[in-house]
Amino acid sequence: MRSFQILSVLFFSLFLVNCYSKKEGFLQCLTKYSQKNVTKNIYSPNSPTYLSILEYAQKNPRWFNSSHPTFIASPKKESEIRPVILCSKKIGLEITIKSGGHDYEGISYRSESPFVMLDLSNLNKIKINLKEGTVWVQTGVTIGQLYYAIAKKSKVHGFPGGVCFSVGTGGMISGGGLGALMRKFGLAADNVVDARVMDVKGKILDGEKNKDLFWAIRGGGGASFGVILEWKLKLVRVPEKLTVFTIRRKLEGNRNLLQKWENISHQLPEDLFIRAVVQNRRSSEGNVNKKYVEFYFQAQYVGPVDELIPLLKQYFPEFNLERKDCYQENTTASAEKECHEVPWIGSVLHLFFRKPNDSPKVLLEKRIPIRKNFNKGTSDFVKTPIPESGWEMIERLLLEEERVQMIMEPLGGKLDKISESEIPFPHRKGNLYTIQYLVNWGNNSESISSQKIAWLRKFYKEMEPYVAKSPRTAYLNYRDFGLGTNEEDYSYSKAKIWGEKYFKGNFERLAKVKRKVDPTNFFRSEQSVPPYHLSH
Numbered sequence: 001m002r003s004f005q006i007l008s009v010l011f012f013s014l015f016l017v018n019c020y021s022k023k024e025g026f027l028q029c030l031t032k033y034s035q036k037n038v039t040k041n042i043y044s045p046n047s048p049t050y051l052s053i054l055e056y057a058q059k060n061p062r063w064f065n066s067s068h069p070t071f072i073a074s075p076k077k078e079s080e081i082r083p084v085i086l087c088s089k090k091i092g093l094e095i096t097i098k099s100g101g102h103d104y105e106g107i108s109y110r111s112e113s114p115f116v117m118l119d120l121s122n123l124n125k126i127k128i129n130l131k132e133g134t135v136w137v138q139t140g141v142t143i144g145q146l147y148y149a150i151a152k153k154s155k156v157h158g159f160p161g162g163v164c165f166s167v168g169t170g171g172m173i174s175g176g177g178l179g180a181l182m183r184k185f186g187l188a189a190d191n192v193v194d195a196r197v198m199d200v201k202g203k204i205l206d207g208e209k210n211k212d213l214f215w216a217i218r219g220g221g222g223a224s225f226g227v228i229l230e231w232k233l234k235l236v237r238v239p240e241k242l243t244v245f246t247i248r249r250k251l252e253g254n255r256n257l258l259q260k261w262e263n264i265s266h267q268l269p270e271d272l273f274i275r276a277v278v279q280n281r282r283s284s285e286g287n288v289n290k291k292y293v294e295f296y297f298q299a300q301y302v303g304p305v306d307e308l309i310p311l312l313k314q315y316f317p318e319f320n321l322e323r324k325d326c327y328q329e330n331t332t333a334s335a336e337k338e339c340h341e342v343p344w345i346g347s348v349l350h351l352f353f354r355k356p357n358d359s360p361k362v363l364l365e366k367r368i369p370i371r372k373n374f375n376k377g378t379s380d381f382v383k384t385p386i387p388e389s390g391w392e393m394i395e396r397l398l399l400e401e402e403r404v405q406m407i408m409e410p411l412g413g414k415l416d417k418i419s420e421s422e423i424p425f426p427h428r429k430g431n432l433y434t435i436q437y438l439v440n441w442g443n444n445s446e447s448i449s450s451q452k453i454a455w456l457r458k459f460y461k462e463m464e465p466y467v468a469k470s471p472r473t474a475y476l477n478y479r480d481f482g483l484g485t486n487e488e489d490y491s492y493s494k495a496k497i498w499g500e501k502y503f504k505g506n507f508e509r510l511a512k513v514k515r516k517v518d519p520t521n522f523f524r525s526e527q528s529v530p531p532y533h534l535s536h
């Protein structure tokens with residue numbers, strides 16, 4: 001008994017010393033590695049700004065009450081990153097890299113081990129070269145900031161990235177980047193021409209001389225390989241007028257239209273992108289609170305109304321869209337039919353449910369996310385249209401839950417012309433569209449969260465017969481730990497199970513690049529690519 005007490009006292013003090021030394025050691029180490037007062041942009045839980053930086057980071061608040069970082073590093077200059085990497089490594093702290101903070105499993109701001117969150121959001125310089133048609137962006141830049149900067153400089157340039165303004169270019173581009181211009185220009189990652197990456201030794205590597213690394217970070221996820229500092233992106237040419245429209249229908253009685261969309265959306269002209277969102281709603285007509293399933297098409301045409309109307313007459317006369325529908329100012333996002341002729345930046349606003357003539361300044365908003373919007377997502381790729389029986393199941397399951405969505409984005413066009421191994425994103429020719437499944441809820445109690453996640457898993461299981469097989473594939477940027485995670489030993493053969501869902505045959509090459517650039521596996525997480533190793 002007595003010796004047990006002594007032992008526990010001893011352990012306890014060792015524990016304290018260990019914690020204490022890690023904290024002090026980190027700060028001391030930083031001072032050693034840099035000339036200036038680097039602790040200036042380092043925040044510990046006692047710093048007054050610590051919590052607000054963390055709150056801004058956590059776009060999905062599910063983990064708000066768990067595993068906070070030992071330190072947050074929010075560098076204002078690139079040169080402040082090197083000491084953070086070297087000292088975390090030396091002291092034995094893990095590191096998470098945070099750009100926009102939208103990771104679906106929160107891996108940019110949480111970890112089971114003591115860690116430093118490297119917050120890149122103050123590194124947000126954008127240098128546009130219109131003559132060359134390129135732009136250098138630091139990876140703390142959000143996609144909204146990038147779109148805004150491009151539109152301010154030019155009416156005829158754009159960039160093919162995703163829809164949500166606050167998503168970071170750090171995460172989105174390193175994971176692929178699907179958006180309304182992809183059928184014409186490819187993914188965001190297909191339009192990267194160079195990058196600068198800081199490796200585990202604090203060395204800056206460029207894309208030109210480090211071909212394997214450059215390949216890996218364009219769709220393979222940044223966080224396994226190093227800190228991506230900057231992207232050099234190719235701007236694309238857009239006309240001065242584009243057209244955006246939304247068409248909304250109940251699923252009941254209109255399933256045929258959705259099935260037609262499945263049949264043809266991937267083979268429409270590349271200028272026409274029509275995505276479909278299926279979701280449940282409650283109608284409050286006449287006091288009856290009845291749940292139903294609806295879908296809406298959200299579309300962008302890279303050209304004026306006068307070109308679009310005849311195209312729709314040919315492919316989707318069911319939309320009944322007339323020229324006059326596109327010149328009404330006051331239609332709202334929930335209208336059955338909405339259409340606008342706009343500059344590219346207006347189309348960006350429309351796709352994210354803003355009025356297309358809103359000030360583009362809303363693209364710059366940096367709002368703290370709503371603390372009560374918890375969510376979970378996962379994804380699939382579809383190779384053949386879902387049969388009638390599949391749609392019956394979908395309607396039944398969507399009616400079981402609240403606030404659920406299936407977001408379906410058509411592929412084809414330019415995406416089919418790029419080979420599966422050109423970059424790590426392999427979901428090219430042969431895929432019709434991608435599905436993102438999402439469930440949202442407002443009470444993070446253990447029982448409610450697990451019920452929502454269980455529903456999503458059930459839905460995912462029921463979808464199996466209708467989606468890509470061997471392997472069943474998924475999109476990295478809709479990260480789902482349910483597909484599998486790394487275990488203690490970061491075994492390559494076990495990681496292959498989830499890795500090949502995201503990357504198919506490219507997973508092996510990613511693991512080989514990892515072995516080369518980060519052999520000690522410093523940049524690691526539940527779903528980081530482990531160094532290639534045949535024996536396990």
Ligand SMILES: Cc1cc2nc3c(=O)[nH]c(=O)nc-3n(C[C@H](O)[C@H](O)[C@H](O)COP(=O)(O)OP(=O)(O)OC[C@H]3O[C@@H](n4cnc5c(N)ncnc54)[C@H](O)[C@@H]3O)c2cc1C
Pocket residue numbers: 059096097098099100101102103104106107108109120139161162163164166167168169170171172174175176177178179221222223224226227228229477478
């Ligand atoms: C509301 C919403 C809408 C979305 N819409 C789209 C869409 O239209 N199209 C689409 O393709 N995706 C979309 N996504 C998914 C989004 O692209 C991914 O979640 C993306 O990974 C988020 O990037 P981030 O920088 O915001 O997130 P973060 O959480 O900061 O980062 C995501 C991952 O990238 C790593 N990372 C970030 N920056 C760097 C860096 N500089 N160097 C190395 N690693 C880095 C992080 O460590 C983490 O693993 C959407 C997500 C949400 C929540």
Ligand SMILES: *[C@@H]1O[C@H](CO)[C@@H](O)[C@H](O)[C@H]1NC(C)=O
Pocket residue numbers: 037039040
């Ligand atoms: C370094 O910066 C911190 C935070 O701004 C400040 O409290 C501290 O006094 C500074 N130290 C030196 C030596 O300037």
Ligand SMILES: *[C@@H]1O[C@H](CO)[C@@H](O)[C@H](O)[C@H]1NC(C)=O
Pocket residue numbers: 061062064065371444
């Ligand atoms: C965090 O914990 C507090 C106190 O238990 C609780 O009120 C709050 O809802 C929790 N927040 C989240 C996002 O889970």
Ligand SMILES: *[C@@H]1O[C@H](CO)[C@@H](O)[C@H](O)[C@H]1NC(C)=O
Pocket residue numbers: 256257259260263385
């Ligand atoms: C979709 O295509 C299939 C095969 O060509 C066809 O049998 C079916 O009728 C089409 N469905 C719709 C709704 O157009």
Ligand SMILES: *[C@@H]1O[C@H](CO)[C@@H](O)[C@H](O)[C@H]1NC(C)=O
Pocket residue numbers: 329330
């Ligand atoms: C549109 O909205 C504006 C401002 O709310 C209003 O002044 C105008 O009368 C509306 N026009 C129509 C056609 O409803």
Ligand SMILES: *[C@@H]1O[C@H](CO)[C@@H](O)[C@H](O)[C@H]1NC(C)=O
Pocket residue numbers: 443444445447448
């Ligand atoms: C959240 O759900 C739990 C469990 O069902 C319940 O006890 C609690 O009251 C709910 N909280 C709120 C704020 O609704």
